[in-house]
Amino acid sequence: MPSTTGPQAATPDVQRTLEAVWRMEAAKVTAVVARVVGDVGLAEDLAQDAFVQALEQWPRDGIPTKPGAWLTATARRRAVDRIRRDVNLSAKLQQVGHLEELRVAELAEGDFDAALEDVDDDVLGLVFAACHPALTAQARICLTLRMIGGLTTREIARAFLTTESTVAQRISRAKKTLSQDGVTVEVPSGAELAPRLASVLEVVYLVFNEGYAATTGRDWVRGDLMEEAIRLGRVLAALAPAEPEVHGLLALMEIQASRTRARIGRDGEPVLLLEQDRSLWDHALIRHALAALDRAVALLEAARSSAGPYVLQAAIASCHARARTADATDWARIAALYAQLGGLRPSPVVELNRAVALSYAKGPEAALEVVDALAATGELSDYHLLPSVRGDLLERLGHDEQARAEFARAASMAQNDVEKALLLRRADGATGATGAQGAG
Template sequence: MPAPTDRAARDAVAAVWRIESARIVGALARYTGDFALAEDIAQEALAEALVSWPRDGAPRNPAGWLLTVGKRRAIDVFRRHSALDEKYAVLARDLGEGGAFSGSTSEQAEDVLWDPDQIDDDVLALMFTSCHPVLSREARVALTLRVVGGLTSDEIAKAFLIPPATVQARITRAKKTLGAARVPFEVPPAEERRKRLGSVLNVIYVIFTEGSTASFGGDLIRLDLASEAQRLARVLARLMPDEPEVHGLLALLELTAARFPARTGPDGEPVLLDHQDRRRWDRAAIRRGRAALARAEQVGRGLGAYGLQAAIAECHAVAPSVEATNWDRVVLIYEALGRLAPSPVVDLNRAVAVSMAKGPAAALSIVDDLVAAETLAHSYLLPSVRGELLIRLGRAEEARTELERAVRLCGNERERLVLERKLADLA
């Protein structure tokens, strides 16, 4: 059988890595007890696969091959530090070095089996380690996308429109911070897990939010980021089935992503909610989202912040039109969300819902309070919403001022075009 082309082999490596990287890094971290070392040797195994597979062909057990190479790299590291180190002895016995695995690397890998009792714990520990509170939010996002999502530094840099060197620096700094803080690679005890779960959920939410509405660039939606966040949320829901907010976040992501097919037109231009063709919404995603929301309600004592946002998304998902949406219920849920997780963005979204339920005048007072507080002074969303309300109230000149400010603050090219179109319509 001829060896695959370089391109085909590289694609095979990339596909295996994207699917299995979290389990591989997690298993290596468990074996070595060193999170930073595990990530480094996993990357070395990936680099070796990119050389070996085009030449020799992909092994029958690709994940096992990568794990074996990673283990052998760990042995090399421990050898260099201490030839008689206990960790080296344990790893050598585990590999059966000089015994059953004495053939070539690819032959050895065929017999490597995953430990079915450890896989879930490994991935869960990986999530909690990469999202540890000692790290900055930017570092958590980069590290999670790297070690749990399997993205390369270049892919992460492209997603967030920053230089690859910046991403690599964040990852390197994060691993050093975890080492300096002596963060153990383990699934935290139940009480500690609940405390740190919010950090994990926040990272997944930030990734999805950037994918749902890109902060900068020419694309409104970054499907690669949004899809990766959904995948991480699904994994977490399987690993922590009794945590209501895990299901609440998954429901929010599914219900929001269900509208993606109708959110952009043929040329990629944004399509606002009241103009979207709801027949294009992903009904399977809506069913998954509603099922996750029901699960959150079932296992919890009332919905948390993510669950409440999912309940709002459900109101939109089940309504046949904007006019038929239960806006009174949406307002009530936003009020509950504002009490549970106060935020100026929540207040701004509540104002939009109030404008639909009670008219623009009632909503404008909420928005004016936000303007006075100056909490969203650098966001284009506040002048955008205020401009829309002023248009509906017939105050065109004031609306023009607000929309011009929104255009100046908006970093996404597609959304800026929508705002400029509104300005042109005013003229």
């Protein structure tokens, strides 16, 4: 969203309304305009222009009855003007086949509702475009938060502890790439759908994870990023209700987010999963998440399909959510689900998580064999949770000195200040459970 400061800044009430409308409607406005111009980057620019026009007109003329429709109609008209100015209109219409779209662009606001019948498909197509595999992961994240989430460049930069210029450059390069590659707003089909959907879900989960356990900085949790990822997940669930993995991802994020109040102690220190006060968990959010997981399972059963990675991870998270106490956790099922996940998507991190589950299902000795085998491969040599988990297992086996050395090594590798402090306390002799599951 463009800046609302400057000589023509809106009044506080108008500004708040405009910001709220933009956050909710940015994706729709951009998606609808992209259908007209056939260029995702240009559509986003035109949507921004409509916002600027609203900033100038609304304080003077009042807030429209349907502010979202006003922004969309204004952006459409700007798209038509742009086409007419830049190229021969008839040639352009023949090229993109959007005669009907241009006709609708001329509609008055009062007649605009009929033109939005397919807007959900347009928005879903915009999500796929913003998460196109031709873009880097960082570019996909920035573009998704900008186009779908309606976040400003400043908000994205603050969330990821980087500069506005860096974010702006990523967005600019991403839009240029999409334009050069001819990426349009459309929902992929056939064999192309699964990998493209996986790219979309990966972006949303990357946003969530950066909020759930920040990789760098002073804060361990960034609630704004978690909330935005969950909002995006709910948008996807509404737009693609027949996709089990979409519901699985939403369930996974909501279960993890439900622990937020219990994850941080009074002094701001992390509270690990097995030590959390479960009465502080958001049980309403858990119920919503379990319902999403049930929808995913029902879709899989109806299609006679196997669970994908997000459904499996949600099932693992549900084992914790359903346990009233830490001792009631079904660790054997968790270990089995991690084994299933590893078979579907082999990963040393998944294997490390399986080892943690094994340590509670069968004891720390069995888990230590798995962890030592992982360490021998060198695949996780830069991953601080490997020595953290190993330190925990050694401590539970009574090998305190070796455990302290592992915790100290993990602390030296951790980039987040809060997590580093926790590991240093453990290296100094503090007790408690940790590991990949223990992160809470």
